[in-house]
Amino acid sequence: MNNAWLDEIRWTEDGLVPVIAQQTGTGRVVMFAWMNREALALTAENGYAVYWSRSRNRLWRKGEESGNQQKIISIQLDCDEDVLLLEIEQHGGIACHTGRESCFYRTLENNVWKENLPVLKDPAEMYK
């Protein structure tokens, strides 16, 4: 397999790259996470998002517990070769561990962070 495209990415000192996940069709930005080289190679190979969990220090196959996998539609790279943008199809319509469509569910209004997305599924149901 030709992996030269992986060498074009400017990884951080920790060997990571920031990744933005965007829902295909609606264009909603649903998540931000990180990948290492192995995670990105697996993502491209299998067609489902695999991230690197910095808190758990291991590969994180998105949806491995919740079932909310992200099918890859496209993988895009920025001008500085150090950020990735994924176009994804979000299984279950829930990207956030809080049970919401997107992790970005608060908007600044008059100096207050206001919630603007409903909880679609109880996290206790998602991670039982």
Added chain:
Amino acid sequence: MNNAWLDEIRWTEDGLVPVIAQQTGTGRVVMFAWMNREALALTAENGYAVYWSRSRNRLWRKGEESGNQQKIISIQLDCDEDVLLLEIEQHGGIACHTGRESCFYRTLENNVWKENLPVLKDPAEMYK
């Protein structure tokens, strides 16, 4: 001025937060950058994006040279309080220093990064 909302953000050790900029209307993700506390306060106060340039180690008023300012429509925060999503109106329709609409102008196709956005303006014209 009430700045308690700034304290809710979990800044990195370096005092930064990653920021995704998304064009209002089209939903195109046009840029990824960083802000420190001062940059975000200025952004919220003036209604135009101010970032922290890690390479130049100083505040970077987006468009200060190119004229391609980003008018803020909304500022959103993620579930972990450590990533921001800006809905912006991109002046000049060009967010990237390469003269393109977006910094994400390459898509992975058959293990090759393929360009898929045209250069709208010669960078030499933008930064003269």
